[in-house]
Amino acid sequence: MNVLEKIVNSVANFSKSERKVAEVILANPQTTIHSSIAALAKMADVSEPTVNRFCRRLDTKGFPDFKLHLAQSLANGTPYVNRHVEEEDGPEAYTAKIFESTMAALDSARHNVDINAINRAVDVLTQAKKISFFGLGASASVAHDAQNKFFRFNVPVVCFDDIVMQRMSAINSAEGDVVVCISHTGRTKNLCDIAAIARENDATVIGVTAYDSPLARECTLVLSLDVPEDTDMYMPMASRVAQLVLIDILATGFTLRRGSKFRENLKKVKDSLRGSRFEKKDIPA
Amino acid sequence: MNVLEKIVNSVANFSKSERKVAEVILANPQTTIHSSIAALAKMADVSEPTVNRFCRRLDTKGFPDFKLHLAQSLANGTPYVNRHVEEEDGPEAYTAKIFESTMAALDSARHNVDINAINRAVDVLTQAKKISFFGLGASASVAHDAQNKFFRFNVPVVCFDDIVMQRMSAINSAEGDVVVCISHTGRTKNLCDIAAIARENDATVIGVTAYDSPLARECTLVLSLDVPEDTDMYMPMASRVAQLVLIDILATGFTLRRGSKFRENLKKVKDSLRGSRFEKKDIPA
DNA sequence: CGACTTATTGTAATTTAATTACAAATATGC
DNA sequence: GCATATTTGTAATTAAATTACAATAAGTCG
Incomplete structure (x- = not known):
């Protein structure tokens, strides 16, 4: 260690x-x-x-x-330790600490992820008729991010951060649909309900959550992220970053599974954004 | 060597x-x-x-x-390097690569952030009458995340990922308001407009974006994140994680600036969430 | 509150390890 | 084959780390 x-x-x-x-x-x-x-x-x-x-x-x-x-x-090259921010820290100190804690968390997560679970999740996602991402509170933004990514794949994907919408969506799910529930603690009651409902309706439920949590028990497949502990500031920080990286991994696995033809499509999506952007000024050689 | x-x-x-x-x-x-x-x-x-x-x-x-x-x-001796995902990579390989690239990006960002800019941003944020977070596409989820964080501080905070709402909000801004515009490239036309409008209306505009980009030029204060380059998958990955960490840093700076009394409040916010969660089963001593 | 116990820390002595100075041996060039 | 240069080893020196023990500080119980 x-x-x-x-x-x-x-x-x-x-x-x-x-x-x-x-x-x-x-x-x-x-x-x-x-x-x-x-x-x-x-x-x-x-x-x-x-x-x-x-x-x-x-x-x-x-x-x-x-x-x-x-x-x-x-x-x-990594003195990445989960150092807690202290009251008397100046900008320099807390900036360094947060960067390092986050990196330490990622390092830890990296060593703890279950590659098999990831692989199976990618399997399930590539075969999904529809993908839904659900998260509440801090995890909602992770869900949004996931939607943004998978949307580029031209796959039916939705994302709700509202329990009523989530509930309706879950009730309407059917075999072949995949529901991804995101929650760091895995103890958010509402989300557990959603997972249960989705499963009752034959959807495959992937949980991005803590191992052996109430939510995990409602899921078909659990992707657990063991992140040390969040810094003392009473808000989720490192855990959420790890979740995002996991989403990146799933998205990447997805595109790889779909083959190279598919990736050309992705490039098209990216290029399509060009119209909404200022051109990068050409640098004369 | x-x-x-x-x-x-x-x-x-x-x-x-x-x-x-x-x-x-x-x-x-x-x-x-x-x-x-x-x-x-x-x-x-x-x-x-x-x-x-x-x-x-x-x-x-x-x-x-x-x-x-x-x-x-x-x-x-594997320092974290930005390794590109290859076509033939299996789950093990791409998982490792994405984790490492992300960490490499954070490491690079850490060495490039302008601590002074961060400190001034925290200054501005603590004195804000109202804080708005604007982002589009992939940056929208970062904006959401920021909202979630600052909302806990009991500060008037809004977040829009819709250009019409952003525009209306920008037009209605006034002196003392802070607008945070998030964009990796800094070339999204709509967001540049928003920044300009907000500034014309005397709001302070903080840009979380690339140095010397069109958006940066519209901002009062720029927080630039120099992230190597995103992995080849045609979607923003590491850059967005770096943005999130930056938000974490701003939020942390904010709470530290507000003093210890304030932090007790934060704990209360967190505790208030308890009702919506399953209790962690007590482990007998 | 004070005597007794335990844990923590520092001082000085000892031991161990690493380096230097120098001499012997080996190799090299004329 | 002798003189010089290079390499290598022995012994002395120096520096560093560890141990043993004493002093101080922190608890604890009567």
């Missing part, structure tokens, strides 16, 4: 001084791997043995071993 | 003993990073200073520094 993540995750078990060490390391990971234990101790304003104890607590053999692990974590 | 490659490439410049060291390292790189200089010297059947000289020849400061570089090379 990424050492940086490990530090963040086990910050609770740290003592006061150890936390100081953690902060300094998280702030300058790149510097850390080129510092001696003495230099780091000074930076964190603690004693050298404290740094050593800190390393041991993270299951490394000692400081040099810790640096090795740290170097490995930094190697893939 | 990858140290292992470097060893292979410069094997010509090595002396006999140095070559012995190189061989041992190439044969057991994983072991090497956990060995002392003495252990390695013994394995290669050379003296310790020879190992040290070997390290120096590879432009490292010494043996520990060399181990650090080696560790970095060994850590699955």
Whole structure:
């Protein structure tokens, strides 16, 4: 596991001084791997043995071993950790933290997605007579986005963010229709109802939601995204980005399945937008 | 550059003993990073200073520094790159590629955002009498998302994805109002008009769009996101994710600026949603 | 509230590892 | 084949990390 993540995750078990060490390391990971234990101790304003104890607590053999692990974590260019935004953060700090948390979330999601489930979902979608995307609240915009994407495929696709419309649509669904329900928590009652109704009417229900949630239990097929935890700001952030990426993946799988001829069509759709846009001014060679 | 490659490439410049060291390292790189200089010297059947000289020849400061570089090379050195999806990619391949491209895009965006612009945007937003989010097509869902976020702040906020409504709204704007126009290319004619109209009516116009685009020129303040290029599938993918993250950042900046009292309110909004959800079953201690 | 216990942190000593300086050995050119 | 240059190793030195222990701070219970 990424050492940086490990530090963040086990910050609770740290003592006061150890936390100081953690902060300094998280702030300058790149510097850390080129510092001696003495230099780091000074930076964190603690004693050298404290740094050593800190390393041991993270299951490394000692400081040099810790640096090795740290170097490995930094190697893939990603010090992406889910760092929480703090009250006293300036624009620089919170901007960096949000970017990094989002990337960390994507990284985690990437390792946790069930490729088989994705493949089956693509199967189902390519064979759908009609596709509906339903989401409420923050997930509504994900549903909209999905509609926008699949609309380009010249497939019958609808999207509702209104429970009444969703309900009507679900009741009218039939065999061969696919309903995609999007909800991070999977605990939104209304959406669970919609999923149940759609299934009773023989539609295939794909859930983009948490594994083993009430919504998941109502679905034919679940695409779960394990995203660490959202940053403290009481609003969905990283989770929603992961959902979007999942939609991108489904859309991509869809176009690939449809073959190259189909993709030419896509290009036409894109080109058709040209009329509504200002031309890019030609740069003289 | 990858140290292992470097060893292979410069094997010509090595002396006999140095070559012995190189061989041992190439044969057991994983072991090497956990060995002392003495252990390695013994394995290669050379003296310790020879190992040290070997390290120096590879432009490292010494043996520990060399181990650090080696560790970095060994850590699955796949930095996130913008890999294009290919025709023959299976689910595994395109899933990985899309995740990685998105992360690469975010990484790039992170290094290119203008923190000052963000800070000023937050300034403007916190002082707004009314906030409007406008986007068309793929950017419409980003606008929706923004609305959802800022709505929680108990701020007058609207969002339209319909040019007629956008136009009416823009005409009715007044000093103190903030209009956020979202467009990846910044070349959507209709949206440029809206921006112009809003500005003529004394609203502050923030553009989430490409630098130096027609839309950018109509804005009071531009938040440009430099995202490499979208994957080949003829639809906006990474760019839109970057926009969403930018919205997250603005929303976060907003709440931080408003102070801790305000954030308690936010928690209340979140808690208010509880009634519409299934409770998480309590896990017995 | 104070004595006792436990946990945390730092100081100093010790050990270990890495580097340097120098000498021996090997190779290279004339 | 001798002189020079290069390579390699031995021993000494230095630097770094770790351990042992003492002091301080934080809890806990009477």
